[in-house]
Structure formats: C-alpha cells, structure tokens
Amino acid sequence: MIRMATASGTFCGVCETQHVVKEADYWCPECEEGLCTLCEKHHQASRATRNHEVTTVNDYKRIPPTIASINQYCSDHEKKYQHYCSEHEKLCCPLCITTNHKKCDLLALDEIIKTSKTSALFDMMEQSLKDMKSNIEKIVEDRKQNLEMIQQQRQRFKTDITKIRNKINKHLDKLEQDIQQDIQAAEQKVQSQIEILLSKLSDHGKTIDKIQNDISSTKSFATDLQTFFGGKLFEADIQNEEKFMQSLIEDGSIQQINLTWRMEDKMCDILSIEKMGEISVIANPPTITMTTEREKQAQQMIKNNDRLIIHNENGLFVCEIPVSRSPLNVTRIDEISVAVTHNQKPYHIEIINIAKRKIVKSIKASYECYGITHQKGRLIYYETGRGIQTADIADESSTTAVVTIDGKQLWNYVTSSKDKIYHTSNESNTVTCYTVTGQKVWEYKDDSMLKSIRGVTIDNECNVFGITG
Numbered sequence: 001m002i003r004m005a006t007a008s009g010t011f012c013g014v015c016e017t018q019h020v021v022k023e024a025d026y027w028c029p030e031c032e033e034g035l036c037t038l039c040e041k042h043h044q045a046s047r048a049t050r051n052h053e054v055t056t057v058n059d060y061k062r063i064p065p066t067i068a069s070i071n072q073y074c075s076d077h078e079k080k081y082q083h084y085c086s087e088h089e090k091l092c093c094p095l096c097i098t099t100n101h102k103k104c105d106l107l108a109l110d111e112i113i114k115t116s117k118t119s120a121l122f123d124m125m126e127q128s129l130k131d132m133k134s135n136i137e138k139i140v141e142d143r144k145q146n147l148e149m150i151q152q153q154r155q156r157f158k159t160d161i162t163k164i165r166n167k168i169n170k171h172l173d174k175l176e177q178d179i180q181q182d183i184q185a186a187e188q189k190v191q192s193q194i195e196i197l198l199s200k201l202s203d204h205g206k207t208i209d210k211i212q213n214d215i216s217s218t219k220s221f222a223t224d225l226q227t228f229f230g231g232k233l234f235e236a237d238i239q240n241e242e243k244f245m246q247s248l249i250e251d252g253s254i255q256q257i258n259l260t261w262r263m264e265d266k267m268c269d270i271l272s273i274e275k276m277g278e279i280s281v282i283a284n285p286p287t288i289t290m291t292t293e294r295e296k297q298a299q300q301m302i303k304n305n306d307r308l309i310i311h312n313e314n315g316l317f318v319c320e321i322p323v324s325r326s327p328l329n330v331t332r333i334d335e336i337s338v339a340v341t342h343n344q345k346p347y348h349i350e351i352i353n354i355a356k357r358k359i360v361k362s363i364k365a366s367y368e369c370y371g372i373t374h375q376k377g378r379l380i381y382y383e384t385g386r387g388i389q390t391a392d393i394a395d396e397s398s399t400t401a402v403v404t405i406d407g408k409q410l411w412n413y414v415t416s417s418k419d420k421i422y423h424t425s426n427e428s429n430t431v432t433c434y435t436v437t438g439q440k441v442w443e444y445k446d447d448s449m450l451k452s453i454r455g456v457t458i459d460n461e462c463n464v465f466g467i468t469g
Contacts, residue, residue: 012036027060028052029223059221064214067222067230105355116228117219135290136201142288143194157261179276186279190257255283321357331372341369371413382412402438417458424456
C-alpha cells in the first residue's frame with residue numbers, strides 16, 4: 001500500500017480499498033468515511049449515495065467531538081438507525097425494535113429529523129445561553145458597583161472616625177488603629193468573596209461561549225441525526241449552567257453587601273471605651289433580576305387557537321398538535337394519550353395520541369362539552385343539557401348518564417378522586433360531590449365566594465380546589 005503523508009490525518013476510504021492512501025477533501029457521515037475530490041464526484045453521481053449529505057473535511061472537524069461521535073449505525077447490531085423511541089430516548093435499528101422496543105411507540109427518524117436544525121429546541125437553547133450570558137454581564141457590573149459602594153462607605157466611615165479621633169486624646173490612638181483594621185478586614189473579606197465569584201462567572205462565561213460555538217457548528221455542519229440527538233447533550237450542559245445561575249441566588253452569592261459602622265455609646269466616657277465602634281457586613285436582597293428562557297416560557301400563557309400545546313417537565317416546548325375548533329378542557333388518560341372537549345359544533349370529545357401526534361378517536365356528543373376527567377378506563381365529562389356523562393374509551397358508542405342536569409348550563413367542570421365525582425356549577429354557584437353512580441354525597445353553595453366558579457381539582461387528601469372568575 002502506498003501511504004502519502006497528510007496534515008489532516010483523514011484519508012479517502014474508497015482509495016484505501018484500492019490500496020492507495022490519499023488525503024480526503026470531503027466527509028460523508030452517512031458512509032462514515034472520507035472522500036477525495038475524484039471519489040466525491042462519483043459518490044454524488046451514484047444512485048445509492050447521491051442523496052448523502054457530504055461536507056468538507058475542514059467543516060466536519062468543526063463539529064464538536066460529542067456530536068461527531070453520534071453514528072448512523074447501531075453499535076450493537078451494525079444496522080442503520082431507522083426509528084427513535086421517545087419512551088427510552090434511544091435510536092433504534094430494526095433489530096433493536098425486535099429485541100428491546102417491541103411495545104414502544106416508535107417514530108420514524110426520517111420524519112423527526114427533517115426539522116432538527118430549525119426546531120424550537122435549538123432556538124430556546126440558544127436563547128437560554130444568551131440569557132445566561134446577559135445575566136453574567138449584569139452580575140459582573142453589579143458586583144463592580146457594589147465594590148465601588150463598599151469603597152465609598154469605607155471612606156465615609158474613615159472620615160467619621162478621623163473627625164472623632166481629632167477631638168480626643170492619645171488614648172484613642174490604639175482604638176482608632178483597631179477599628180481601621182476591622183474595616184479593612186471586612187472590606188477584604190467582601191472583596192475576596194466577590195473576586196472569587198467574578199472568577200467563577202468568568203469561567204462559566206467561557207463555558208457558555210464554548211456551548212454557543214458548539215451549537216452553531218452543529219447546526220451548520222453536523223448531520224440532521226447528529227443535530228437531533230446532539231441537542232439533548234447540549235441541553236444537559238445548559239441545564240448545568242442554569243443550575244449554577246440558580247445556585248447564585250440560593251447560596252446568597254449575589255446578595256447586596258454593605259458595611260455598617262455604629263458609634264459606641266460609651267464614647268462619651270472616653271476612658272471606659274474599649275473600642276471605637278463595630279463594623280458589620282450585611283447582605284441585602286439583590287438589586288438585579290436574572291431571566292432565563294424557561295422562566296419566560298413559564299410566564300407565558302400556554303395557549304394557542306385550536307391546538308394542544310405540550311411542554312416537558314422542564315418547561316421546554318415539545319410540540320403542538322392541531323385539534324378541532326374551540327377546544328375547552330383536557331385530561332390525561334395514560335402516558336401517551338389525552339382527551340380534549342369542545343364547545344362548538346360538531347360536538348365531540350377527541351382522543352389524542354401524543355407519541356404519534358395525531359387524533360386517533362372521536363366520541364360524539366349532542367351538545368357543548370366542558371369539564372372532563374378520567375377514571376379507570378372511562379371518561380367523565382359535563383355535557384350541556386344532559387349533565388355529567390361517562391364514556392367508555394374502548395367503545396366510544398357506550399355513554400351513560402351519571403347525573404342528569406336539565407337546562408342549558410354552560411361552563412360546568414368535573415373532576416374525580418377515588419370513588420367520588422366533584423362538579424362545579426357557575427349558574428347555581430355550587431360545588432357538589434357525587435358517588436360514581438350519581439348519588440349526591442354533599443353540596444356546598446356560596447353565592448359570593450363561589451360566584452362564577454369554573455375549574456375544580458382534588459389533592460391527595462381529598463381537599464377540593466376551585467377557581468372563580
């Protein structure tokens with residue numbers, strides 16, 4: 001074999017099969033090998049490889065190592081990944097599915113990675129990094145201002161002390177020296193704490209810069225698969241940085257620091273004075289407010305016209321699923337399914353598969369549907385003009401009236417706990433408890449407190465919570 005020395009260390013895989021080592025100018029992540037210029041032309045012309053996303057070797061080397069290590073093929077079975085298991089957050093080849101993911105809901109990789117580089121996840125991660133960088137700049141500026149204020153306080157205290165010192169005799173020489181030392185020690189303590197914090201902030205700022213650069217390089221040069229799965233790696237790094245930012249609040253690192261000095265009461269009797277005063281370091285609440293993308297999301301109303309909006313446990317946007325017009329209320333059925341009520345024609349309840357991101361079933365209703373809950377395979381919901389109804393999820397044609405409520409009462413809600421159903425009526429201003437078979441257990445009415453009551457829920461102790469508007 002003829003081996004030609006190169007600076008890059010990446011060689012053309014096709015040429016190597018012909019016993020010639022030639023420097024690669026391009027990299028095909030699909031084939032996981034380098035290509036020289038000539039072989040790249042054949043690679044682009046071949047029917048089997050013409051759709052591969054080829055990049056230059058220089059661009060490929062800019063991809064972060066953790067992202068570049070995400071391969072197209074399963075390391076256990078040497079088969080190409082074709083699906084993604086959202087339950088286990090794993091890439092799956094055909095053999096993975098038959099061995100470990102038979103009962104899992106799988107998503108086709110070709111579909112979910114199409115928009116990986118333009119997904120909202122990367123926008124939010126980048127915005128989170130920008131927010132953290134902005135927060136660091138705020139903290140650095142605030143700490144510098146705090147140091148200036150401490151220095152001004154020190155100077156003011158020193159002046160006060162000097163004025164007093166000039167009015168008394170030599171007995172105060174030693175006392176003045178002691179108090180000056182106390183001031184200096186206090187200032188040095190604060191300065192040391194702040195300098196340590198500034199050093200940490202500088203380190204984390206560099207880390208954030210690196211993540212930003214890695215994300216930019218990933219979006220620009222990594223494959224869709226690498227970008228999709230690499231996003232989770234970046235998210236973990238970002239969460240660590242966010243934990244650091246949160247820790248600054250929790251451990252008091254950004255509390256406002258001040259020095260205080262109090263004149264000793266016994267200064268009037270100079271000969272009995274043992275010290276001129278006392279220096280204290282006090283911490284006041286921070287004067288800056290830190291913001292993150294996750295907090296922004298939490299502050300926003302998670303609502304959109306005719307869509308089911310899903311956020312994960314960390315507040316990050318996951319997806320939105322179109323539903324029929326005028327959705328009103330939603331309840332969880334199981335890990336992958338929810339039910340949504342509607343109050344406009346055609347009146348019905350939709351069952352939505354979150355994993356497949358689509359409506360899989362529709363239960364017909366005669367009138368507007370409002371509150372809904374789920375219990376033991378059955379939906380319990382309020383339907384205007386009919387009252388509290390139950391429907392079998394497996395057999396959507398099987399509906400039963402639990403409590404008949406005549407009249408066109410709107411905006412009634414229900415919830416359930418154990419063997420009880422709780423119902424709110426904003427027309428009668430009541431909260432009523434029924435058994436699951438419809439017998440009234442108790443009813444609470446208050447025309448003032450429960451006026452226009454709507455939503456209702458139950459905690460583990462069976463305490464009832466309602467909301468009025």
